[in-house]
Amino acid sequence: MDEHSHPPPPLTPELEELTLALLHSRGEVERLREREHLFSSLLDSVNTVLWAFDWDAQRIIYVSPAYERVFGRNAGLLMADYGEWLNSIYPDDVEHAAASFAEVLVKGAVEDREYRILRADGQLRWLSDKCFISRQAEAGKPLIVVGIAEDITDKKHLEGELHRLATxxxxxxxxxxxxxxxxxxxxxxxxxxxxxxxxxxxxxxxxxxxxxxxxxxxxxxxxxxxxxxxxxxxxxxxxxxxxxxxxxxxxxxxxxxxxxxxxxxxxxxxxxxxxxxxxxxxxxxxxxxxxxxxxxxxxxxxxxxxxxxxxxxxxxxxxxxxxxxxx
The missing domain is CATH 3.30.70.270 (Reverse transcriptase/Diguanylate cyclase domain)
Known part of the structure; x- marks a missing residue:
């Protein structure tokens, strides 16, 4: 350091606190990004459909990537119109699916829903579709129902084969x-x-x-x-x-x-x-x-x-x- 240079002035307590806060915030952002990436990777890898439904508006407000693999339908169309889900249900099971879904309002959770869907490619698949009330309706806030839909076609076929062998x-x-x-x-x-x-x-x-x-x-x-x-x-x-x-x-x-x-x-x-x-x-x-x-x-x-x-x-x-x- 030459004789004319001067050391930087010491940080004031306020400036030091702000700097530490910014560094901490930047670290939190990175950690949040990492967690978001991990969560997104997990959702992409599982074959279970996670969904959230606004009961008052009768619309899907979230659906996981597995929807397109399980249902063989476009998620964007579903987010625009809940009728996409209803239209995918096998006609003989529509009444049961609707009635069992409505039971969540009384029970708070329905864990034994099973019904068939017709994929866009014509395949008939069995679903186990559990649902729970995530948030009760409050002033200015809608009632939210969340669910987990799982393809149980292979399980159903195995059950049918075991029943056939037994009978x-x-x-x-x-x-x-x-x-x-x-x-x-x-x-x-x-x-x-x-x-x-x-x-x-x-x-x-x-x-x-x-x-x-x-x-x-x-x-x-x-x-x-x-x-x-x-x-x-x-x-x-x-x-x-x-x-x-x-x-x-x-x-x-x-x-x-x-x-x-x-x-x-x-x-x-x-x-x-x-x-x-x-x-x-x-x-x-x-x-x-x-x-x-x-x-x-x-x-x-x-x-x-x-x-x-x-x-x-x-x-x-x-x-x-x-x-x-x-x-």
Whole structure:
């Protein structure tokens, strides 16, 4: 330092305090930018849609980037018009989605909302859409609802597959014994409470052991599969049909008179008689013996119907097979 230079004047306490405040503020700004960048990166990476809704204005005020990936729709259009979200909901689920959303006003939170959406590309997807009241309406301030929408399509498919495996006979794809009787008990209780008609049918493939011994078990499996297909075709919507034993099937007809049940059993008998099988150049057909019964005031359990139908089916066997016996 030469003899003519002078050291800078010391900072006044006020100026020193201002300088420190500016440095601190600059650091806070940088930290805020870093946090904002981290938060934005997280939102870009997750496949969960975060959203906020102004209930009074009925408009979306925030939606995360995942919206466009999950819904396959433009977020800008959604921010301009909440109808974009409503229009994406599968028509059969619109009423449920709207009603469950409105419940948030009463409960404060709704965590069990599930509904389907149709993406812009035509894909059908399942959503779990939880919502919560973030801010109650106050003077001059709107009521804000926030939510988390998650694509649960894969989970739904897995649940459906597990249910199918638990309730379906693997060979014939009809109901298995446990599921058939579980549903049949429910229908029986409803019929007795409402004094509604109900019919129960048992059928057994005639000479099935001979089929297996002559043509092999693989052909026997084909016979059972084709008979199950006849059951699906001959019965009404809402009727139950299942394989309850090796070559034994059962059907339950809710809200069905005895005469109508007989017509269905006869239709099933005809469909089975039309079946033709071919093995090693030989063709053959199959027949079934059926036992049919209807609910009476004396029946207190499903077991009584099952026992009567079973006895009638074996009576059909004794009388020459390929027939329907009513009990």
């Amino acid at each position: 379906t006979d693997v060979l014939t794809q009809s109901s298995n014994r446990r599921y058939f009787f579980e549903c049949a008990h429910t229908e029986f209780q409803q019929a007795t409470q409402e004094e509604a008609p109900l019919a129960f049918l048992l059928l057994d493939v005639d000479n099935f052991k001979h089929i297996n011994d002559t043509y092999g078990h693989q052909m026997g499996d084909v016979v059972l599969q084709r008979i199950a297909q006849c059951g699906s075709a001959a019965l009404r919507r809402g009727d139950l049909f299942g394989r309850i034993g090796g070559e034994e099937f059962a059907a339950l007809f809710p809200c069905c008179t005895e005469e109508l049940a007989l017509q269905i059993a006869e239709r099933l008998q005809r469909e089975i008689q039309r079946l033709v099988f071919s093995c090693n150049g030989t063709t053959f057909g199959v027949t079934v013996s059926q036992g049919l019964t209807s609910l009476t005031r004396a029946d207190v359990t499903l077991d009584t119907l099952f026992a009567r139908a079973d006895a009638a089916m074996y009576d059909a066997k004794r009388q020459g097979k390929n027939r329907i016996i009513r009990a």
